[in-house]
Amino acid sequence: MAGQFQRQNGSVVLLDNTCTERWRWNFSNAYPVKWAGPDLKADVNTVALETLELAHNGLWKT
Numbered sequence: 001m002a003g004q005f006q007r008q009n010g011s012v013v014l015l016d017n018t019c020t021e022r023w024r025w026n027f028s029n030a031y032p033v034k035w036a037g038p039d040l041k042a043d044v045n046t047v048a049l050e051t052l053e054l055a056h057n058g059l060w061k062t
Helices: none
Strands: 006-013 022-038 051-055 059-061
Touching: none
Parallel strands: none
Antiparallel strands: 006 022, 022 051, 022 059
C-alpha cells in the first residue's frame, strides 16, 4: 500500500459470555499507526496476540 491509507469509521464491541453486546466504543476517521504481531515459536504453548494502534478524530461510547 506504500503508506497510503483511507480513514475509516469503526467500532470496538465488548461481548459477554453469551455473545450479547455489553459495551460499544465508536471511532471516526481512524487509520493505523502501529501493528505488532506475535513471536511464533514451535516449542512454546502460548496464546498469540496482535496489537493494532489507531489514530482517530473522535471516540465515544454508546
